[in-house]
Amino acid sequence: MANVRLENITRRYQNVTAIENISFKIPDGEFWVLVGPSGCGKSTIMRTIAGLETATSGNLYIGDNLVNNIPARQRDVAMVFQNYALYPHMTVAENLAFGLRMRNVDAAKIKERVEIVARSLSIDHLLNRKPKQLSGGQQQRVALGRAIAREPKVFLLDEPLSNLDAQLRDDTRAELKQLHQRLGITTVYVTHDQVEAMTLADKIVVLNGGKIQQIGDPQSIYAKPANRMVATFLGNPAMNILPAIYANESFQVGSQSLACPPSIHKRLQAKEGQAFDLGIRPENIEIFTPQTAEEDDFNRDIWALEKVPLDVEVKVVEPLGREILIRASLPALGAETTVQLQVPAGVRLRPGDRLTVQLDFDRLFIFDPSTGEALYP
Numbered sequence: 337m338a339n340v341r342l343e344n345i346t347r348r349y350q351n352v353t354a355i356e357n358i359s360f361k362i363p364d365g366e367f368w369v370l371v372g373p374s375g376c377g378k379s380t381i382m383r384t385i386a387g388l389e390t391a392t393s394g395n396l397y398i399g400d401n402l403v404n405n406i407p408a409r410q411r412d413v414a415m416v417f418q419n420y421a422l423y424p425h426m427t428v429a430e431n432l433a434f435g436l437r438m439r440n441v442d443a444a445k446i447k448e449r450v451e452i453v454a455r456s457l458s459i460d461h462l463l464n465r466k467p468k469q470l471s472g473g474q475q476q477r478v479a480l481g482r483a484i485a486r487e488p489k490v491f492l493l494d495e496p497l498s499n500l501d502a503q504l505r506d507d508t509r510a511e512l513k514q515l516h517q518r519l520g521i522t523t524v525y526v527t528h529d530q531v532e533a534m535t536l537a538d539k540i541v542v543l544n545g546g547k548i549q550q551i552g553d554p555q556s557i558y559a560k561p562a563n564r565m566v567a568t569f570l571g572n573p574a575m576n577i578l579p580a581i582y583a584n585e586s587f588q589v590g591s592q593s594l595a596c597p598p599s600i601h602k603r604l605q606a607k608e609g610q611a612f613d614l615g616i617r618p619e620n621i622e623i624f625t626p627q628t629a630e631e632d633d634f635n636r637d638i639w640a641l642e643k644v645p646l647d648v649e650v651k652v653v654e655p656l657g658r659e660i661l662i663r664a665s666l667p668a669l670g671a672e673t674t675v676q677l678q679v680p681a682g683v684r685l686r687p688g689d690r691l692t693v694q695l696d697f698d699r700l701f702i703f704d705p706s707t708g709e710a711l712y713p
Protein backbone atom coordinates (compact mmCIF):
# COMPACT_ATOMS: atom_id res chain seq x y z
CA MET A 337 0.00 0.00 0.00
CA ALA A 338 1.11 3.53 -0.63
CA ASN A 339 0.13 7.15 -0.75
CA VAL A 340 -0.19 8.87 -4.13
CA ARG A 341 1.02 12.43 -4.65
CA LEU A 342 0.49 14.66 -7.68
CA GLU A 343 2.51 17.84 -7.85
CA ASN A 344 1.48 20.45 -10.43
CA ILE A 345 0.62 17.90 -13.08
CA THR A 346 -0.29 19.45 -16.44
CA ARG A 347 -1.11 17.57 -19.65
CA ARG A 348 -1.39 19.36 -22.99
CA TYR A 349 -2.31 17.99 -26.39
CA GLN A 350 -1.22 20.47 -29.06
CA ASN A 351 -3.58 23.35 -28.25
CA VAL A 352 -5.80 21.54 -25.70
CA THR A 353 -4.91 21.66 -22.00
CA ALA A 354 -6.56 18.51 -20.68
CA ILE A 355 -5.49 19.07 -17.05
CA GLU A 356 -3.70 22.00 -15.47
CA ASN A 357 -1.63 22.24 -12.27
CA ILE A 358 -3.26 19.30 -10.57
CA SER A 359 -1.90 18.80 -7.05
CA PHE A 360 -3.17 16.56 -4.26
CA LYS A 361 -1.93 13.86 -1.95
CA ILE A 362 -3.96 10.74 -1.22
CA PRO A 363 -2.90 9.27 2.14
CA ASP A 364 -2.19 5.56 2.30
CA GLY A 365 -5.39 3.48 2.35
CA GLU A 366 -7.89 6.23 1.50
CA PHE A 367 -10.62 6.06 -1.16
CA TRP A 368 -10.62 9.21 -3.33
CA VAL A 369 -13.13 9.95 -6.08
CA LEU A 370 -12.42 12.21 -9.05
CA VAL A 371 -15.73 13.60 -10.25
CA GLY A 372 -16.86 16.13 -12.81
CA PRO A 373 -18.68 16.46 -16.13
CA SER A 374 -17.47 14.69 -19.26
CA GLY A 375 -14.25 16.19 -20.60
CA CYS A 376 -13.14 17.71 -17.27
CA GLY A 377 -9.90 15.70 -17.21
CA LYS A 378 -10.73 12.78 -14.88
CA SER A 379 -9.46 10.03 -17.15
CA THR A 380 -6.33 11.97 -18.03
CA ILE A 381 -5.42 12.18 -14.32
CA MET A 382 -6.17 8.50 -13.86
CA ARG A 383 -4.16 7.43 -16.91
CA THR A 384 -1.27 9.59 -15.75
CA ILE A 385 -1.24 7.83 -12.36
CA ALA A 386 -1.43 4.46 -14.14
CA GLY A 387 1.49 5.37 -16.41
CA LEU A 388 -0.56 5.12 -19.60
CA GLU A 389 -0.15 8.85 -20.17
CA THR A 390 2.90 11.10 -19.69
CA ALA A 391 2.44 14.46 -18.02
CA THR A 392 3.66 17.51 -19.94
CA SER A 393 4.98 18.85 -16.63
CA GLY A 394 4.78 18.09 -12.92
CA ASN A 395 5.74 15.21 -10.67
CA LEU A 396 3.97 12.04 -9.62
CA TYR A 397 4.93 10.02 -6.56
CA ILE A 398 3.68 6.60 -5.50
CA GLY A 399 4.84 5.99 -1.95
CA ASP A 400 8.19 7.75 -1.68
CA ASN A 401 9.15 7.11 -5.29
CA LEU A 402 9.07 9.64 -8.10
CA VAL A 403 7.49 7.55 -10.89
CA ASN A 404 7.42 10.05 -13.81
CA ASN A 405 9.66 7.78 -15.86
CA ILE A 406 8.62 4.40 -14.47
CA PRO A 407 6.61 2.36 -17.00
CA ALA A 408 3.04 1.32 -16.17
CA ARG A 409 3.76 -2.32 -15.44
CA GLN A 410 6.41 -1.46 -12.85
CA ARG A 411 4.21 0.96 -10.92
CA ASP A 412 2.38 -1.68 -8.92
CA VAL A 413 -1.03 -0.22 -9.66
CA ALA A 414 -4.07 -2.19 -10.85
CA MET A 415 -6.69 -0.62 -13.04
CA VAL A 416 -10.30 -1.59 -13.77
CA PHE A 417 -12.01 0.18 -16.66
CA GLN A 418 -15.61 0.64 -17.62
CA ASN A 419 -15.07 -1.87 -20.42
CA TYR A 420 -13.36 -4.54 -18.38
CA ALA A 421 -12.16 -7.22 -20.78
CA LEU A 422 -12.15 -10.71 -19.33
CA TYR A 423 -10.43 -13.41 -21.36
CA PRO A 424 -13.42 -15.19 -22.87
CA HIS A 425 -11.71 -18.56 -23.37
CA MET A 426 -10.48 -18.72 -19.76
CA THR A 427 -12.46 -19.76 -16.69
CA VAL A 428 -13.06 -17.34 -13.84
CA ALA A 429 -10.22 -18.98 -11.88
CA GLU A 430 -7.84 -18.60 -14.83
CA ASN A 431 -8.88 -14.98 -15.31
CA LEU A 432 -8.22 -14.26 -11.63
CA ALA A 433 -4.84 -16.02 -11.81
CA PHE A 434 -3.69 -14.37 -15.04
CA GLY A 435 -1.83 -11.38 -13.58
CA LEU A 436 -0.08 -13.57 -11.01
CA ARG A 437 0.98 -16.07 -13.67
CA MET A 438 2.46 -13.27 -15.76
CA ARG A 439 4.56 -12.38 -12.71
CA ASN A 440 5.77 -15.99 -12.29
CA VAL A 441 4.18 -16.40 -8.86
CA ASP A 442 4.35 -20.07 -7.86
CA ALA A 443 1.33 -22.28 -8.48
CA ALA A 444 0.42 -23.02 -4.84
CA LYS A 445 0.50 -19.31 -3.98
CA ILE A 446 -1.66 -18.50 -7.02
CA LYS A 447 -4.26 -21.08 -6.01
CA GLU A 448 -4.40 -19.68 -2.49
CA ARG A 449 -4.72 -16.04 -3.69
CA VAL A 450 -7.44 -16.93 -6.20
CA GLU A 451 -9.48 -18.68 -3.51
CA ILE A 452 -9.13 -15.81 -1.04
CA VAL A 453 -10.09 -13.20 -3.64
CA ALA A 454 -13.00 -15.28 -4.98
CA ARG A 455 -14.36 -15.72 -1.46
CA SER A 456 -14.03 -12.02 -0.65
CA LEU A 457 -16.08 -11.14 -3.75
CA SER A 458 -18.58 -14.03 -3.36
CA ILE A 459 -17.64 -15.53 -6.71
CA ASP A 460 -16.03 -18.70 -5.31
CA HIS A 461 -18.92 -20.81 -6.66
CA LEU A 462 -18.23 -19.51 -10.18
CA LEU A 463 -14.55 -20.40 -10.51
CA ASN A 464 -15.05 -23.00 -13.25
CA ARG A 465 -17.37 -20.92 -15.44
CA LYS A 466 -16.41 -18.98 -18.55
CA PRO A 467 -17.21 -15.21 -18.64
CA LYS A 468 -20.16 -15.64 -21.02
CA GLN A 469 -21.85 -17.86 -18.43
CA LEU A 470 -21.87 -14.95 -15.95
CA SER A 471 -24.20 -11.99 -15.42
CA GLY A 472 -22.88 -8.46 -15.96
CA GLY A 473 -22.46 -7.95 -12.22
CA GLN A 474 -20.58 -11.22 -11.81
CA GLN A 475 -18.28 -10.33 -14.71
CA GLN A 476 -17.58 -6.98 -13.10
CA ARG A 477 -16.66 -8.70 -9.85
CA VAL A 478 -14.27 -11.00 -11.68
CA ALA A 479 -12.64 -7.93 -13.25
CA LEU A 480 -12.27 -6.37 -9.79
CA GLY A 481 -10.99 -9.69 -8.44
CA ARG A 482 -8.37 -9.93 -11.15
CA ALA A 483 -7.06 -6.52 -10.10
CA ILE A 484 -7.20 -7.32 -6.37
CA ALA A 485 -5.45 -10.70 -6.79
CA ARG A 486 -2.24 -8.90 -7.68
CA GLU A 487 -2.27 -7.09 -4.32
CA PRO A 488 -1.41 -3.76 -5.92
CA LYS A 489 -0.22 -0.77 -3.95
CA VAL A 490 -2.87 1.38 -5.61
CA PHE A 491 -6.22 0.53 -7.12
CA LEU A 492 -7.47 2.64 -10.06
CA LEU A 493 -11.13 2.34 -11.01
CA ASP A 494 -12.41 4.23 -14.06
CA GLU A 495 -16.24 4.29 -14.13
CA PRO A 496 -16.29 0.59 -13.17
CA LEU A 497 -20.05 0.47 -12.54
CA SER A 498 -21.39 2.35 -15.54
CA ASN A 499 -22.15 -0.76 -17.59
CA LEU A 500 -24.38 -2.25 -14.90
CA ASP A 501 -28.13 -1.75 -14.62
CA ALA A 502 -29.44 0.47 -11.80
CA GLN A 503 -30.15 -2.13 -9.09
CA LEU A 504 -26.91 -4.00 -9.70
CA ARG A 505 -24.98 -0.74 -9.74
CA ASP A 506 -26.28 0.15 -6.27
CA ASP A 507 -25.46 -3.33 -4.92
CA THR A 508 -22.00 -3.44 -6.46
CA ARG A 509 -21.31 0.06 -5.17
CA ALA A 510 -22.06 -1.05 -1.61
CA GLU A 511 -19.91 -4.19 -2.10
CA LEU A 512 -17.07 -2.07 -3.38
CA LYS A 513 -17.26 0.08 -0.28
CA GLN A 514 -17.19 -2.97 1.99
CA LEU A 515 -14.30 -4.42 0.04
CA HIS A 516 -12.33 -1.25 0.51
CA GLN A 517 -13.10 -1.22 4.21
CA ARG A 518 -11.70 -4.77 4.42
CA LEU A 519 -8.63 -4.43 2.19
CA GLY A 520 -7.71 -0.79 2.81
CA ILE A 521 -5.93 -0.40 -0.54
CA THR A 522 -5.36 3.21 -1.63
CA THR A 523 -8.01 3.74 -4.31
CA VAL A 524 -8.61 6.36 -6.99
CA TYR A 525 -12.08 6.16 -8.52
CA VAL A 526 -13.29 8.12 -11.52
CA THR A 527 -16.95 8.84 -12.13
CA HIS A 528 -19.26 11.48 -13.59
CA ASP A 529 -21.97 10.26 -11.18
CA GLN A 530 -22.23 12.48 -8.13
CA VAL A 531 -24.14 9.83 -6.16
CA GLU A 532 -21.22 7.40 -6.53
CA ALA A 533 -18.84 10.15 -5.52
CA MET A 534 -20.85 11.11 -2.42
CA THR A 535 -21.45 7.53 -1.26
CA LEU A 536 -17.99 6.04 -1.83
CA ALA A 537 -15.45 8.73 -1.17
CA ASP A 538 -13.28 9.53 1.81
CA LYS A 539 -12.42 12.63 -0.20
CA ILE A 540 -13.92 13.99 -3.41
CA VAL A 541 -11.90 15.95 -5.98
CA VAL A 542 -14.34 18.01 -8.07
CA LEU A 543 -12.95 18.88 -11.50
CA ASN A 544 -14.11 21.20 -14.24
CA GLY A 545 -12.32 22.33 -17.38
CA GLY A 546 -9.13 20.48 -16.39
CA LYS A 547 -8.84 22.28 -13.05
CA ILE A 548 -9.56 21.31 -9.46
CA GLN A 549 -12.62 23.13 -8.15
CA GLN A 550 -12.62 21.73 -4.62
CA ILE A 551 -11.25 18.85 -2.54
CA GLY A 552 -12.99 17.70 0.61
CA ASP A 553 -15.06 15.03 2.29
CA PRO A 554 -18.55 14.61 0.80
CA GLN A 555 -20.47 16.23 3.65
CA SER A 556 -18.30 19.35 3.85
CA ILE A 557 -18.37 19.90 0.10
CA TYR A 558 -22.15 19.55 0.11
CA ALA A 559 -22.49 21.93 3.05
CA LYS A 560 -19.95 24.48 1.84
CA PRO A 561 -19.33 24.28 -1.90
CA ALA A 562 -16.50 26.53 -3.10
CA ASN A 563 -18.41 27.78 -6.11
CA ARG A 564 -21.61 27.52 -8.16
CA MET A 565 -20.28 24.69 -10.33
CA VAL A 566 -19.59 22.47 -7.30
CA ALA A 567 -22.86 23.51 -5.67
CA THR A 568 -24.98 22.58 -8.67
CA PHE A 569 -23.00 19.44 -9.56
CA LEU A 570 -23.25 17.69 -6.17
CA GLY A 571 -26.78 16.95 -5.02
CA ASN A 572 -29.74 15.38 -6.74
CA PRO A 573 -32.03 17.10 -7.66
CA ALA A 574 -29.52 19.88 -8.20
CA MET A 575 -29.37 23.12 -6.26
CA ASN A 576 -31.66 25.83 -7.69
CA ILE A 577 -30.05 29.07 -8.82
CA LEU A 578 -32.04 32.33 -8.80
CA PRO A 579 -30.58 35.52 -10.25
CA ALA A 580 -31.23 38.44 -7.89
CA ILE A 581 -30.37 42.08 -7.22
CA TYR A 582 -29.70 43.14 -3.63
CA ALA A 583 -31.55 46.34 -2.64
CA ASN A 584 -33.21 47.71 0.50
CA GLU A 585 -32.31 44.68 2.63
CA SER A 586 -34.10 42.43 0.14
CA PHE A 587 -33.33 40.32 -2.88
CA GLN A 588 -35.16 41.45 -5.95
CA VAL A 589 -35.94 38.33 -8.01
CA GLY A 590 -37.60 39.66 -11.15
CA SER A 591 -40.72 41.47 -9.99
CA GLN A 592 -40.76 39.77 -6.57
CA SER A 593 -38.97 41.04 -3.50
CA LEU A 594 -37.59 38.49 -1.01
CA ALA A 595 -36.88 39.87 2.46
CA CYS A 596 -33.36 39.21 3.56
CA PRO A 597 -32.73 38.02 7.16
CA PRO A 598 -30.41 40.20 9.29
CA SER A 599 -27.64 37.57 9.32
CA ILE A 600 -27.39 37.95 5.54
CA HIS A 601 -27.97 41.66 5.05
CA LYS A 602 -25.27 42.39 7.64
CA ARG A 603 -22.87 40.60 5.29
CA LEU A 604 -24.13 42.42 2.19
CA GLN A 605 -23.96 46.00 3.46
CA ALA A 606 -22.40 48.27 0.84
CA LYS A 607 -23.48 45.84 -1.91
CA GLU A 608 -26.62 47.82 -2.68
CA GLY A 609 -27.69 47.36 -6.30
CA GLN A 610 -25.32 44.46 -6.99
CA ALA A 611 -26.30 41.23 -8.72
CA PHE A 612 -26.00 37.86 -6.98
CA ASP A 613 -26.92 34.27 -7.72
CA LEU A 614 -28.96 32.78 -4.90
CA GLY A 615 -28.62 29.03 -4.38
CA ILE A 616 -31.27 26.99 -2.64
CA ARG A 617 -31.42 23.19 -2.51
CA PRO A 618 -34.76 21.50 -3.34
CA GLU A 619 -34.96 20.05 0.18
CA ASN A 620 -34.91 23.58 1.58
CA ILE A 621 -38.08 24.65 -0.23
CA GLU A 622 -41.50 23.75 1.07
CA ILE A 623 -45.08 24.56 0.23
CA PHE A 624 -46.39 27.47 2.24
CA THR A 625 -49.26 26.44 4.48
CA PRO A 626 -51.26 29.32 5.97
CA GLN A 627 -51.08 29.38 9.76
CA THR A 628 -53.84 30.11 12.24
CA ALA A 629 -53.45 33.54 13.81
CA GLU A 630 -52.08 32.05 17.08
CA GLU A 631 -49.63 29.81 15.30
CA ASP A 632 -48.55 32.73 13.24
CA ASP A 633 -47.84 34.85 16.32
CA PHE A 634 -46.03 31.97 17.94
CA ASN A 635 -43.96 31.11 14.90
CA ARG A 636 -43.14 34.59 13.76
CA ASP A 637 -40.36 35.06 16.30
CA ILE A 638 -38.86 31.64 15.60
CA TRP A 639 -38.68 31.41 11.88
CA ALA A 640 -40.61 34.02 10.02
CA LEU A 641 -37.48 35.87 8.98
CA GLU A 642 -35.75 32.80 7.56
CA LYS A 643 -38.74 31.39 5.63
CA VAL A 644 -39.18 33.56 2.61
CA PRO A 645 -42.25 33.21 0.36
CA LEU A 646 -41.94 32.90 -3.42
CA ASP A 647 -44.71 32.49 -6.01
CA VAL A 648 -44.31 29.64 -8.48
CA GLU A 649 -46.27 27.87 -11.19
CA VAL A 650 -46.14 24.07 -11.40
CA LYS A 651 -44.78 22.83 -14.75
CA VAL A 652 -43.93 19.15 -14.26
CA VAL A 653 -45.01 16.69 -11.57
CA GLU A 654 -42.78 13.62 -11.12
CA PRO A 655 -43.90 11.11 -8.47
CA LEU A 656 -40.93 9.31 -6.88
CA GLY A 657 -42.87 7.11 -4.46
CA ARG A 658 -42.11 8.60 -1.07
CA GLU A 659 -41.96 12.12 -2.51
CA ILE A 660 -43.02 14.05 -5.56
CA LEU A 661 -40.51 16.08 -7.50
CA ILE A 662 -41.95 19.35 -8.76
CA ARG A 663 -40.47 21.52 -11.46
CA ALA A 664 -41.96 25.00 -11.29
CA SER A 665 -41.42 28.28 -13.08
CA LEU A 666 -41.26 31.69 -11.48
CA PRO A 667 -43.88 34.07 -12.89
CA ALA A 668 -41.81 36.91 -11.40
CA LEU A 669 -38.92 36.03 -13.72
CA GLY A 670 -40.63 34.70 -16.81
CA ALA A 671 -40.93 31.10 -17.92
CA GLU A 672 -37.26 30.20 -18.43
CA THR A 673 -36.16 30.15 -14.81
CA THR A 674 -37.37 27.07 -12.99
CA VAL A 675 -36.94 25.70 -9.51
CA GLN A 676 -37.15 22.10 -8.34
CA LEU A 677 -38.64 21.11 -5.03
CA GLN A 678 -39.77 17.92 -3.35
CA VAL A 679 -43.16 17.65 -1.69
CA PRO A 680 -44.65 14.75 0.34
CA ALA A 681 -46.38 12.02 -1.71
CA GLY A 682 -49.91 12.98 -0.57
CA VAL A 683 -49.82 16.50 -1.98
CA ARG A 684 -51.99 16.85 -5.11
CA LEU A 685 -50.58 19.23 -7.67
CA ARG A 686 -51.18 19.66 -11.39
CA PRO A 687 -49.28 21.48 -14.10
CA GLY A 688 -50.55 25.06 -14.20
CA ASP A 689 -51.26 25.24 -10.43
CA ARG A 690 -49.99 28.44 -8.86
CA LEU A 691 -48.72 28.27 -5.32
CA THR A 692 -46.51 29.96 -2.79
CA VAL A 693 -43.45 28.13 -1.58
CA GLN A 694 -41.14 29.05 1.28
CA LEU A 695 -37.40 29.21 0.80
CA ASP A 696 -35.42 28.42 3.93
CA PHE A 697 -32.97 31.32 3.92
CA ASP A 698 -31.20 29.71 6.85
CA ARG A 699 -29.87 27.35 4.19
CA LEU A 700 -29.23 29.95 1.52
CA PHE A 701 -26.09 30.03 -0.64
CA ILE A 702 -24.95 33.17 -2.44
CA PHE A 703 -22.59 33.21 -5.43
CA ASP A 704 -20.84 35.89 -7.43
CA PRO A 705 -22.70 35.71 -10.76
CA SER A 706 -19.64 36.47 -12.89
CA THR A 707 -16.99 34.28 -11.22
CA GLY A 708 -19.33 31.76 -9.60
CA GLU A 709 -17.34 32.03 -6.37
CA ALA A 710 -19.29 31.23 -3.18
CA LEU A 711 -19.86 34.37 -1.06
CA TYR A 712 -22.17 32.97 1.59
CA PRO A 713 -22.40 31.11 3.98
Ligand code: ADP
Nearest residue numbers: 349352353354373374375376377378379380381
Ligand atom coordinates in the same frame (compact mmCIF):
# COMPACT_ATOMS: atom_id res chain seq x y z
P1 ADP B 1 -13.02 13.01 -18.76
O1 ADP B 1 -12.38 11.71 -18.38
O2 ADP B 1 -13.28 13.87 -17.57
O3 ADP B 1 -14.22 12.86 -19.62
P2 ADP B 1 -10.61 13.38 -20.33
O4 ADP B 1 -9.52 13.31 -19.31
O5 ADP B 1 -10.85 12.18 -21.16
O6 ADP B 1 -11.96 13.86 -19.63
O7 ADP B 1 -10.32 14.60 -21.32
C1 ADP B 1 -10.00 15.92 -20.87
C2 ADP B 1 -9.82 16.84 -22.07
O8 ADP B 1 -8.68 16.49 -22.84
C3 ADP B 1 -10.99 16.82 -23.04
O9 ADP B 1 -11.18 18.12 -23.52
C4 ADP B 1 -10.51 15.92 -24.15
O10 ADP B 1 -11.12 16.25 -25.37
C5 ADP B 1 -9.02 16.22 -24.17
N1 ADP B 1 -8.23 15.04 -24.62
C6 ADP B 1 -8.14 13.86 -23.99
N2 ADP B 1 -7.36 13.01 -24.68
C7 ADP B 1 -6.92 13.69 -25.79
C8 ADP B 1 -6.05 13.36 -26.91
N3 ADP B 1 -5.47 12.17 -27.02
N4 ADP B 1 -5.87 14.33 -27.84
C9 ADP B 1 -6.45 15.55 -27.72
N5 ADP B 1 -7.25 15.90 -26.70
C10 ADP B 1 -7.50 15.00 -25.74
